[in-house]
Amino acid sequence: MSIDDICGETRFDMSKVADVKEHLQHLIPDVAIERLSDTFKVLSDPTRVKIVFALLRSELCVCEIAEVVGMSQSAISHQLRKLKDHRVVKRRKAAKMVYYSLDDEHIIKLLTEGISHVREELHDPIALPLGERLR
Amino acid sequence: MSIDDICGETRFDMSKVADVKEHLQHLIPDVAIERLSDTFKVLSDPTRVKIVFALLRSELCVCEIAEVVGMSQSAISHQLRKLKDHRVVKRRKAAKMVYYSLDDEHIIKLLTEGISHVREELHDPIALPLGERLR
DNA sequence: TAAACATATGATCACATATTCATATGTATG
């Protein structure tokens, strides 16, 4: 079967397609695909990314984050909820305040890899010493 | 200044907030934050993630991808456009067909890290030999 | 316990996004 015959009405190269399908199922079940895309979705918003970068430097309470990011307390609180639901951040209560910090080492690696992609995309390096962690 | 005085009406610990702000600007400019979250946004959709996983196994034409993923040709084509715009995939034309393949090594690392996060989140390991590449 | 304050949350609205449908584009071939 020639390569040009692969597509078209019911004329797939079934063995190839079946192989890829099986590979897909073996590699990662549909449920995990959902979870995975959800994980990326958490970092798909600039406000949340900013929050994570801020927390990379230091544990912060909600109003401090709002000040740093330049957004309302309510907006930040809503976003922190999402970050917490996805275990990206954790919180510690102290008196009236609630202090947030990063909860997952993998998030930093995710960010690092994401930046590598962006750097390649831009052909314009971004300074990024991500070796540091929460102080 | 006590820790309890940090928040409240105009009573931030300005030096701390200023430090984090500066850290944020130094680490990554706002423009890059946008690009970064955009990159994650590309992988925030299950259909696109499936496409990437399929292409991890083999270069595929549009109709093969549609068959593997189980979605219409049009839907796949729209998503491929987004993946291409973000340099996640590249294409090769051959006669009537257009073959897509992965275009960025970092994407695989991104997926790997994402899976690590999901795995941690689920407390339920996902099989994942991501060592392989395009054949 | 009343007031002040830090945070959380529900409702709303504007905007983004994914799929579908119809159709356009482009290429091979009878």
Place this chain on the structure above:
DNA sequence: CATACATATGAATATGTGATCATATGTTTA
């Protein structure tokens, strides 16, 4: 060159998302 076929794309629609506003919750302290 007309037809078949592979892919791309614009419009329409349904659903999702993020910021805002108002307000609730919870904690401290006067």
